[in-house]
Each structure stands twice: as C-alpha cells, then as structure tokens.
Amino acid sequence: MTSGEEAGLAMSLVNDVTCPLCSSLFEDPVRLDCEHNYCRQCIIDYWKKGEMKSEGEVERKNNSGYTCPLCCEIFPQFTLKSNKLLATIVDRVRGLGIQYNKVPLERARRCSPSQGVLGRKAENERGRGLCSVHREPLKMYCEEERTAICVVCAVSKEHRTHRLAPIEEILMQCKETFQTAVRHFESQRDEIKKLHHKRGEEIKEIKKQAVSLQAHLIQETDHLLQCVQRERERLCSMLQRDMERLLALRQKALSHLSQETDTLQQEVASLRARLGNEVHDPAVLVKDIQDLTARLKAELVALDDDVTEWFDLGVYKGPIQYFVLKKLEEVIHPGLCSLTLDPTTANPFLSLSDDLTSTRYSHTPREGLPVGEARFEFSPCVLAKCGFSSGQHYWEVDVGDQSDWDLGVAGETAERDGWVVLTPENGYWTVGNKDVRRVGVYLDYEAGQLSFYNTEDMSPLFSYLGEKFTETLYPFFYPSADSNAQPLRLLNPRH
Incomplete structure (x- = not known):
C-alpha cells in the first residue's frame, strides 16, 4: 500500500469517528434512535440552545420533540445512549496520533438534508450513489419508504422490519411495469381519441341544448308575461273608461248647476228692480216674492242632480294578483288534470x-x-x-x-x-x-x-x-x- 493510500485510509477512519457538530473526535459519544452519533455535550448544547436558522438568528427547538441535525428525524423524548464501542475506537485513533484539518461546524440547520453544509455533503454523496449516513453504495431499496439505502441501513433499526429488495431488481421491475404501462397506453390511444371526440361532441350538444332550453324558457315565461300584460291593460282600460264616465256625469251636473244658479240670480235681480218701482201690483208682487223666496231656500236640493256613483273598489282595490292568477290558469299548458280513481283496478285492501x-x-x-x-x-x-x-x-x-x-x-x-x-x-x-x-x-x-x-x-x-x-x-x-x-x-x- 502506498503512502498516499495509507493517508487516505487514515483520513477516512478519522472522518468516521468525528462528531458532525464540532468536527472533532468524539468525546463521550452517544447514539440517537436514528443511528447517528454525536458528542454527548454537543447534542445537549444543540438541543438546549436551539437550532440556527441563519447567522446570528436562533430558532427554538420544536416543542413536539427533539430533532436529529443530520436526518431531521424527530424524537418525542430526550434520550441518549452511550456508544461504548465508538468511544473505544476513538481512543485508539487518538493513540495513532493522526493529524487532520479541523473544520468546525459551528451551527446545524433545522432543515432538510438538502440545505446547509451537511445537506450538500449528503446530496453530493447520494449523487455518487453513496449512502449519506454510512458512505456505502446504495444497493438496496426500501419499499415502505420508497428510497434507496445501503446494506448497513438495511440491517439498522430503522429498516430491518421493512420490505427490502436489491435496487437492481426493483429497477428491473420498474422498467417492466413502465413498459407495460406504455404498451397499454399506446393500445388505448384509439379509444382515448374516441373518448376525446365523444366528450367534444357532448360539449357541443350541451351548448346546443342550453340554447334550445333557454329559448323554451323564454317562450314559456313570455307567454305568461303576455297574459299578465293583457290583464293589466284590460284593467287599466276599464279604469280609464270608468274615469271618463264618472267625469262626464260630474261635468253634466256642474253645467246644470251653473245654469240654474244663473237663472236664479237673474230672477233675484229682476224682483229687486220691481220692488224699487212704485208702479206695481201688490198682489202679484207678493206672490212672486213668496215663490222666489221658497226656491232660494230649496236651492241646493233643487239644483243637485244626486250624482253618487264612484269607482267600484271591488274591482280596482281587490285582490288584483288573484284576478291575474285566474287568468293565468286559463292559459297555463298543460293545465292541472282532473283525475278519478278506477275502482276496477283497485286492490281489495x-x-x-x-x-x-x-x-x-x-x-x-x-x-x-x-x-x-x-x-x-x-x-x-x-x-x-x-x-x-x-x-x-x-x-x-x-x-x-x-x-x-x-x-x-x-x-x-x-x-x-x-x-x-x-x-x-x-x-x-x-x-x-x-x-x-x-x-x-x-x-x-x-x-x-x-x-x-x-x-x-x-x-x-x-x-x-x-x-x-x-x-x-x-x-x-x-x-x-x-x-x-x-x-x-x-x-x-x-x-
């Protein structure tokens, strides 16, 4: 093994025993239920202080639980399990005296793995086909969570009870399913075209039927409106005729009253002139005075033609809408049928x-x-x-x-x-x-x-x-x- 390879292997070992929060070798490492490890004090401080949203801005932890900085899994209780095996490995690495560049991770993000330094790292590793947690090839597939995992994840607490299969096998199944779906879709293309045409024709028919129904509604309601209009015009014409007749009666009575009043006034003036004339027949004058005096006393009775006729309020102030309704019943089609039961068809009970x-x-x-x-x-x-x-x-x-x-x-x-x-x-x-x-x-x-x-x-x-x-x-x-x-x-x- 070359020195370069040895150095690479050493750095890989160091990375495996480095806390992702402080970027230092683990101190009293603890394991969360999601299988991720941290220094005990680092994760306690992380949960105690809150998770950083941006530089200088602190977001309090979710009141519903405690979040893993790496995978964002939420735990309802504050529980930490000591990882004694990892602590032993860290002590041995320290004994080797390996030098490494310490790049502190000052703050963890309360967000998805695709954000921040950790997220970009996980994303890059997944892009190379590696597990973001164990840096192992993604050779398995979890059907429950529909995600690719490595063989270490497959035996972890998180996935060990799930349905797992080799990812290549799942890929082949997906390809076969996809090809079957494509073939089915292509075989149904003509049916889809027919269905598309059918729905288009239905749209046209709905629009056509709506126009026809609207015309029918307008025709039927116009028929009723015309009936109401005719009845209104009939009643208004009747009122106009009654008004003209009553006005003519009153005008005739007024004209007669004026004529009689003028006649009486002329007779009063004539009698006054005769009274001022010394040459007169007293007996005739007495009779004329008595007759005229009696007529003046009975003036109102004599001149009144007793015109008492007025509008018939039973016609014009009655239930007009019911009058119109009766007329509508005459034109409504179809009218209400008059039916009787047929006793020859009735059940005996x-x-x-x-x-x-x-x-x-x-x-x-x-x-x-x-x-x-x-x-x-x-x-x-x-x-x-x-x-x-x-x-x-x-x-x-x-x-x-x-x-x-x-x-x-x-x-x-x-x-x-x-x-x-x-x-x-x-x-x-x-x-x-x-x-x-x-x-x-x-x-x-x-x-x-x-x-x-x-x-x-x-x-x-x-x-x-x-x-x-x-x-x-x-x-x-x-x-x-x-x-x-x-x-x-x-x-x-x-x-």
Missing part, C-alpha cells in the same frame, strides 16, 4: 272515497269484488280511469302524512298479478319514499319524459328522460301501507 278522488289502505278487504285482469289482486295499488297516449299532462297528489308511498304511471299491459316490481322494465315509472306532502307529476309522452316535483316550491324530485313510451300510460298510485295514515288524495282543479 284499498278503500276508495265516494267521489273516487282519495284512497287509503285498510286491514279489512272489500268483499264481493269481481276478479278481472285489470285489478291489482296482491299489491295495494290503483290506477286512474284516464290514460294518456300522447301530449303533455300534469297532475298533483297529496300523499298524506307518511313517506311509504309511490306515484307515477303504469303501462296498459304492465303485469298486475302477484307482487308488483316497480321498474320501467316491468312497465312502471314511479318515485316514492320522499319526505314531501304534495307531489306534482309531469308527463311529456312524445319526449319520453316523466318528472316529479315538490309542489311547495316546484323543486324537482326525480325525472325519467329519454324513455320510449309505446302504449297508453295510466297514472299509478300506491298509498301508505299504514291504515292509520291520512289518505292519498288527487288534487283536482276547482270547477
């Missing part, structure tokens, strides 16, 4: 009202009912008499005070024997078990739409869209199975 607009469950079945294909023999359900095979329709139902109900439509040929399964495949489009009291049902036969709403605020509950209706659909009702529950009622329009 359902009790129907005399007017066939409500039903409830009963523990006692009705007797003497004819058996037919139209009746629900097992499930407590009933249909409406009226069915729909085209157009738009809307009806409302008070479902009572329980939530175990179902509403919707049933196909004319839907199976009614046995326990009915309420699915579109079986000819039933329904919704139920919602915490609402009144439900609105909207059917657009041609569009294949059936929607349900909470009539309190018309918030949507559920919708079937794009269905292919091919037969007559009948409104379907399944009331609560609780015989004490309030009955299910059809909310028909008032006639």
